[in-house]
Amino acid sequence: MHGRSLSRLYATRPTSCAVVPDSFLRRADPRTKLALSILASLAVMLPLPRLVVFVSAYAVLVLAAGLVRQVGEQVWRIRLLLLVLFALDWVFIGAGFAVLITLRLVLLVTSFTLLFATTTPEEMRQAIERLGVPPRFAFVFATTYRSLELVRSEWLGIIEAQRARGITLQETREWSWTAWRARLAWAVSLIVPAVVLVAQRAWSITEAAAVRGFDSPRRLPARSLRLARVDHVLLAATAGLFAGLYIWQ
């Protein structure tokens, strides 16, 4: 009716643990995806010609796994940095170096999308446990990962609640003491409820986990992880690619 709309804040579903609906990468074992992500991030050390080949193969994987949007979003977030670096490198060093740095950055920023965009926190927890991490720490990791989105939505809820009572950050270029006090008050109006709510939520999670037997020495995972054909194919293809790049040297 009046006032600034906040609906865009609520138009999105949780994203941090939202995974692509279905793809071969979604069905792959989390450990395979973790290996692929680590290898992709290590590939930044390759020289330019071999890096171009690797990035081409990586692009095919991203395309086939239906991760173009997720990878695109990651790249879009650092677009300014990429543009500035590309321009500076080109002007001061050369086009080849500019391309190399850009590809390295893109690969570094997007490599773990292979894992995070296709794996739920519970699958991640299971994989970490299988890698030998104690269940308590695996649960903490998964809960933290899952809570990132909760913290974000809580933060947006606080902004809306404060805006509803008229507490907004006034757009001003003034640098006076009064303007700084107003900015500080606005920040405090968001930070204090955020700290309180996060602490309350952390406590609720602790209590909820405890009353469902968390820390029980009898714990048995419901699903067992087993490498399937898709995992073998992915791992073999990656090994083949790295072997080819090594021989090319």
Add this chain to the structure above:
Amino acid sequence: MGARAIVAAEQAAYQYGGCGTSIGPFDFEAGPGEFHLLAGPSGCGKSTLARLLSGVIPHLYRGQLHGRVTIDGRPTEAVPLWELSARVGLVSQNPAAQLLTSTVGDEIAFGLENSGMAADEIEARSAYALDCFGLVDVIDRDPRTLSGGEQQKLLLSALTARAPEVLILDEPLSMLDASAAVQVVDHLRHLARTGTAIVAFDHRSDCYSGVDGLSTKALAGMPASTSTLPELPQNVPPFRFKVEGLGVRLGACRVLEDVNIELAGGQVVTIVGANGSGKTTLLRALAGLQAYKGRVLTSTSKPPRLGLCFQNPDRQIFNATVREEILFGLAHHDEDFYHLVLDLLGLTPYEYTPPLLLSEGEKKRLGLAIVLLRPGLGGVCLDEPTLGQDMQQRRVLGRIIRRLAAAGYLCVTATHDLEWARQWSDRIVRLDRGEICDCAPAPAPSTATARTMLLPPSLVNPCTDGH
């Protein structure tokens, strides 16, 4: 202690760390197949007793426990919590804060995995629990995307899948609409018949009236004040407005569709409907916090400003005292009106108290005070104002809202509490999947209903679009 009691509290009292007040002492016991309903005013220690009986106190809280709480004769402090949890299940208030995983299926499996069950058994128990609570269709959904009622049912199913001998439920029906509440109580009744002891802490005692052998116990506490409420001055000019064809989409989801509603100052309108029917979204749209398609026609030159009181008041609280919280950001305020609002909402004794130390009901009233002090206010929207409130506090809230209406404010509330809505509203609007399916005067109309709701064409001015 009875010979058959599984869980028992004998003169159990608890003093939280850093807090001077001791809660209790409580005497209580529950045996196999018994169904206990415990009610009492807010602050009487219902949640504390629930934590005591489940063993969460003293295992997770650092305070002082007096007396004795036993499970099968063994003191709770002597048994590890994971072992107690296999015998006693606890569902606390606020289901959203208790979700631990990212799919409904995983949420149920979490507790079963901790019990050391084989995968086949986990699957069978999960399927049964999901079926009992009608959650089979949402097994792959992220629990956070479910409505409050569905989340509450999910937690109940996660607990019952573990088949504890005692089920302790703190306000288990608070987020449920009438039909879902009946379904849940039926299931609890079935569990009691099969030998599970049910201990429910709930204000909605009417929902349990059909339970055979129900044992009801009232916990003593400080009753809410029933003193006369002050009259507010008539400082809201009369207004009427009409919303036409209101529609809201959130992402790909259609939340509200072609909602037509006429509202006027001095009315108390309650929006009811099943979980996920769009009640909160409608309030947010009316308060100007949600973009929508549609038109607003108003009898005044400017659309009336409606303030929104949120379900969770903690999102607004950050000041050192109640006074500072209410007056924050106000360039000018009328000190007399401020004190009148404090009196009306029963906050005068807490004027210089840190708001975070208030009870949930007091925090909700603080949220209302914050809204009422805003300049140019024409009305208030209250999202689930009775949630977690005892009978007396609900009555006080109803009287406050009638006082506001008498002063010319439009009061729009969204609630699951039909009983409260019937008692205090002029009109009940029923939403069903984003559309108004019923809009009728409340069965027991109050004097304010006499105010006409329909707008004469001469008063209708096209005013604003919702975009």
